Amino acid sequence: MLRVVWNRHLKLMTRTAVSDVYLKLIFSRSSVLAWKSWMSIHSLVGDKNIILMGPPGAGKTTVGKIVGQKLGCCFIDVDDDVLETAWNISVAEKLKDLGNEQFLEEEGKALLSLSVSGSVVSLTGSNPMHAASMAHMKKNGIVVYLDVPTQSIMDRLKLMKVDRIVGQGPGTSLRDILQFRKQFYKKWYDVRVLCENEITAEAVADKVLHAVKWHQNSEAEGFVSTRRPRYDEKDEQKSPTKYFSDAVVEGLAPDGGLFVPELGLPKFSAGEWQTLLGTTYAERAQTILEKCIHPADLPASKLWEMVEIAYGQNFACSKIAPVRHLTGNQFLLELFHGPTASFKDLALQLMPHLFAYCIPQTCNYVILVATSGDTGSAVLDGFSRLKETDKQRIAVMTFFPDDGVSQIQKSQMIGCQEANAKTVGVKSDFDFCQSAIKQMFTNSDYTGFLTMEYGTALSAANSINWARLLPQVVYHASAYLDLVEQKVIPFGSPIDICVPTGNFGNILTAMYAKLMGIPIRKCICASNQNNVLTEFIKTGLYDLRGRRLMQSLSPAIDILKSSNLERHLHLIANSDGQLVTELFSCLENQHCYQLREELLEKLQQDLVADWCSEEDCLGAIHSVFNTTGYILDTHTAVAKVVADRLQDKTCPVVISSTAHYSKFAPAILQALRIGEIKQTPLSQLHLLNSYNPLPPVHRGLLETLKKNEKQNYQACAADVNVLMDHVEALIQNRFMKVF
Structure with a gap:
């Protein structure tokens, strides 16, 4: 009876119009309390x-x-x-x-x-x-x-x-x-x-x-650009709020900055992390990601569907990202069991499904990718696994430095091309490819033309895209949980993480895992001879003056302009977008910037860094193989050398093994001092396989090369306009003009 009376009067009164005095005229005191209690839940969930x-x-x-x-x-x-x-x-x-x-x-x-x-x-x-x-x-x-x-x-x-x-x-x-x-x-x-x-x-x-x-409260889960100035709450010029789906679809913020969650990442308690002990990688991914993605953008049930597809049958190891003891207190986080044999698969088997879900139904999209080797094939493979209906409105174009990737990486990218996915070599370096893509994004005349002429928008699948970066947090957290399960450490004891990095995304996600509650003591940044990051972390000076990119045996980290460093600077600068803008404006115009002393101190609280020469890289591969029978890839060897120098051995160090050695067969054969080096990628892998290596030669890579050994590709000049023409040609072949 009371519910009937409530419903009758709800039609006449709003919450603010109801006073205790008026209520007492209608109901008894107990009824008033019941009314006020009902209004309490009503304010939280409405009638639900x-x-x-x-x-x-x-x-x-x-x-x-x-x-x-x-x-x-x-x-x-x-x-x-x-x-x-x-x-x-x-x-x-x-x-x-x-x-x-x-x-x-x-x-x-x-x-x-x-x-x-x-x-x-x-x-x-x-x-x-x-x-x-x-x-x-x-x-x-x-x-x-x-x-x-x-x-x-x-x-x-x-x-x-x-x-x-x-x-x-x-x-x-x-x-x-x-x-x-x-x-x-x-x-x-x-x-x-x-x-x-x-x-x-x-x-x-x-x-x-x-x-x-x-x-x-979905309104609270906004994203901001790393270059957004701080506004007063009453300032009418404040930019409209962006949400997860916006960050995924747009890739790069309109002002050229990178999207980051305005309120930061969620934090798990120690007990909550421990509930994930004994769970699968997919279950860990779901639990972590659903706290980072509001259900208004992506319901938990939909996320589960995507996670189970991404980490279901596509990986050669059921543990997805297993941790293997190497020697002493060093452990390898094997991130190469995906279909394209690099850590990029851990994100790019999931990211295309997130992207396809978030984009509006009324527009076509072209994903632009600059790659220093591994990202290109991982993007092409990941987007090839979408449903046909999604592939009809999503195309992919990757640009790679023509002489800056290994022959196997190049063959892999060429072999992954489809009707809606093309790869183009550029006669320059990775930094040019990355810069050219950013120029396309911020060229309003070009993007407007594509929208008006073809109903097509641009987006990104590099780690500048939040949906590409976020899933990488999972494997750093999972590695820690695996060490606890293996009884290497009790929960709460710290570890160090050593990551070979050039674009700073992989090591940034390790620091994100730390912010979310994983007990990581130090993140060790490992560079090759292109050691601008090492110098920056040690001195606070990011200096590209007179510096040229040097090709190395670890091409995936041959990078001088580290995109994701911008996100970390925004974090340690307490979200000061104006400062971040000034720093990167200096980098663009003067080719250098210097951190203030207090920011350098904050940077060095979590980070230490060093670099590895080509000789030391080859030496590490040879030494580890001789003592353990295990073959490191060239990037992992860089991290191994740096970890040996910087870890103080008071806690375990997890070295991110970012790629399978099969992708860099000539360098591995050189390191192992095998005299006869065959000429074709496929024959190189067969030669390595004859030594019964640990881990075995990557089967997926071997099968890909067998199928695609003689495919052709295009190479173009280092001219932004030429790259733009390639993008438009793909759109013309894939999408109809808008009339």
Whole structure:
């Protein structure tokens, strides 16, 4: 009766128009309190319910009651208030009478009859296995998944003396059925609450409320350019807010800066990280990424679909990014098990799906990529795996320095070309390719012409694109968790991470993992002879005056202008976009800039750096092979040399093994002092394979080269206008003109 009266008066009054005095004229004192309590949840979720989902023993009922009390609203336990009320017998008796399948159907029918609003509802553990009833509940509710580690659930059920749950039968263990149910939980939840061991029900309830507020407040999840000036809140010139989907689609900010989350990255507690021990790489990726991507941009269930495709059958190792002990307290993070044999696959098997989901349906897109070797083939491969309907409106163009990549890398890129994906060699270096793409993005006449003439916009898949950079956080965090699982360290003990880098993206994501709560002590930046980053980290002077790019045995880090360094400078400068603009303006015009002393000190809190000569690189490959039988690629060897110099051996160091040695066969053969070096990439790999190396020659790369050994490609002059013509030619061949 009270609900009917409330609904009648809601049509007449707004929340602000209702006063306690007027309410007392209508209702009793208890009714007034009930009204005010209902308004409390109404302000949080409107007419929707908060629906708690999770396995038996997750604490849904206990937590739900506390949440209901905090909001002063109705709490409904499906077991007690719906099922047993409807059936007049206990749930356990009903399950015994009906058996698993019929019980699920009857349970689902009962839930379909539930129609409430503004309430907290605790589901049964098996409700999510009935699709129709969950769809019914989700229409008017925010589903919160109480994610409790399986072993904790097992321990709780043992204390509760529960020896059978729905779906369990002869030959099926309790652990197996709990694992089986996860696929249904993944399908339905809107937000997840990680319930670490020993957490109190009160603390979980607070997490639930925080998660629901976050879900409802999509406006807070904005992205800004690293070059955006600070505005007063009343300043009318403030740029409109950009969101994750905008950052993904646009790639580069309109002012030439890079997108970063305005409020920074989310932080996990130590207990929350520990809930990910024993989970798969895909599960870790999902948990981390869903906290970084608001469900208004990408629902958790959609993200799960993409993650499972990206990290499903495309990697040669089931662990995706395994950690291998090398020697002493050095460990290798193997990032080369993807289809194109480099760390770029860890992001670029996922990023195309994010991009295809985020772009508007009314526009075509061309992805522009500058590559120093590995990114090109990874982008081409990743976008080739999209659905045909997506490939009809997304094309890819990669530019690489014609003499600045290995022959195998070049063959790989050429072989990955499709109708909507082309690669072009440029008679210059990587920095020119990257600069040319930035010029195309910021050339309003050119981009406007493409939009008007072809209905086509430009975007990027380099690590300047946030969706390309973000997934790389996962493997640094996962490596730490693997070391804990392997009992190398207890959780909380620090590690160092050593990364060979030129564009600064890979090492930046290690620092992001640290910001999110992974106990990383130092990030070690390893350069080759193009050591501008090393000098900058040591001195604060970024100096390109009179400096020329030198080709090396580790071409993926042959870079002088490090794009992602801009994001880190924005971070340590407390989001001072004006300062970042000034620094990069100096770099553009005067070819150098100098950090202030206090910023240099902040930079050096997390970073140390050194560089490796060509001779030392080859020596490290030879030495490691002789002592362990393991072959490092040339980039990993650079990191190994620098780690040897800079680690103080008081904690483990994880060396990012960023590519498979197969991609750099001539240098490996030289390092191993194998006299006869065959001429073709395919014969080089066969020669290496004859030595039974560890790890084995990359099979995917071997198969690609067999298929594409004689394919041709185009090479062009180092002229931005020529590159623009290549882009337009691809568009003409792929997309129709707009009339």
